[in-house]
Amino acid sequence: MTVTDDPAAATTRDGGEPVAACDAVLRHVVDVHCHPTDSPATLSPDSMHRLPITICPMASRKSDQPLVRALAQAHPDKVIPGFGYHPWFSHQIATEPVISKRHHYSSIFLKAPIKSDHEDLFNELLESLPDPILLTDVLAELKQNLTDFPNAMLGEVGIDRSFRIPIDFDVSPRKLTPFTVPLEHQISIVEAQLQVAVDLGRNVSFHSVKAQKATLDLIDRMVEKHGDRWYRISADMHSCGFSPQTWTDVQKKHGNIFLSLSTTINEKSPNHRELIAVCSPNRLLVESDFNDIRGCAERTWEMVKIIADVKGWVVEDEWVEGDVLEEDWGVVRRLERSFRLFKQGQHTLPTRKRSAATSKGTS
Template sequence: MLPALPNPVPLSDVLDTLRSNFLAFPHAMLGEVGLDRSARVPLDSNATPRMLSPFTLPIEHQKAILTAQLEVAVELRRNVSLHDVKAHQATSDLLRNMSERHKEKWWAISIDLHSCGVRPEMWKDIERRHPNVFLSLSTCINSRSQNHVSLIESCSPTRLLAESDIHDVDYCAPYTWNMVKIIAGVKGWRVEEQWDYEDEDNSNQEDWGVVRRLEENWKGFARGNHPSPLKPKKPEWVAGGNRKARMRVARDKNEWVSDNSDTDT
């Protein structure tokens, strides 16, 4: 294998190139990047068709590279298209680690789980913990399994996105539209035959069709700046007399814990 492998590239060089590209294109996203347990080393990266060796890429190696890329995305506030192939738990752990490390800076950017195939139960947990993570589905990949219907059912209406995930530009629009119609059918949303919205008023969202809903979801994804999932708890004050209410601030400044166990009678 060694003669067939390309020369090693320092990760620092890759990150320098990534940072330079971001600065040259202010609206560029990071991606597609991610984790893939089924990825194998090619016998010859320049051959057509490409022949694959039996050797896979260690997931820890992938996580190290992906984490470094995400750090640049956080630094420069760029959204991310993230794939996850047979690495659902590793991806979930990575999202949690980034959230705990960066908090507000992490929630300022949006993450698109691209052609995502996680279990509905895992998606519900990700959705609950990460207000900046969106679920994007495609018929090209996700329709291979009925799991995508359960995923759509379990997903919040404001977190869904649709894509084609196909390499041929001639099929991008029809493949995306196919997934849009699937989402509409599962969610019970009408499919607009024309743009029948007189204004951009958001007060009648129950009347929105699937196109308007997905458009608003995309705007939310592109905009970023998502609310913190760490909601401060209101302190429990004890009224009357000279009874003391002792407050303890948790390690995270956004989390308050009330302790009224001490009384002074």
């Protein structure tokens, strides 16, 4: 998830048409992770009509669950919605009955010994924070949204060990506090949401920042807990920041984990091209991770071209209908197959894990 300083002022990078590719090709491109509802001023019926690709807009907090829902209802032919609570907002969720707003937030942010000036910052932060919502209510809403949209996925959810809570998230520049959401709280929130995804058979868009070990441990727990049911769904590591070696290990061990990259985030990393190089063609997805609908197609297409360059695949300049020999496939057709595999799920549980996981009863 990313936020521009002034979303309403964002434009395409070249100031003209969003993508230099024909519509027949772009209709087969899927932006698997974006946040256009974060910039409602640019999200109009006209901007959606001109959008040449399919998008997967992600919800991240209480206020945007209905916004993503409305966008999916208005444009079912172009929108695959994601519903869920991002780790940046997990502190707003209470796992136990709330005694008071102060009690809830102090139990999260003031557990450890704090510096004297931190208490003043906490009091300032407390004034801007919403009343906490119960996890049971979050899960009930999540189940309803996923049930109402059979093509919806869980997202954006995950773990983030670097994000500091701002006094006001929606004001730019943000005034950051020293407070972070404890890892154990983040994990309790994301595991509860993953349980819903497994129960309903829905795929996942997963955020992981500075939390590689915690994320891999979580995936291992999902395998042990759910067995075959976990492998019936797919999980995408969005704007993946894993090292190439870690990703190589993950894709060998877990047949249901996919990788998507964005120029918004990954272009800043020196290893994103190596990540593409080591990733199986059947696990690669593309995204914009952008919050202005006018830039989603362009940024997604930029990543399509980077993948084509790294993998040595041609970029289609026209779309050929019907059967095409795989040896003649271009980058868009290959990415389309990868997304189809992500979407359909039903992955095979690794043989070495099958006996242990199934013997526990795949609850």
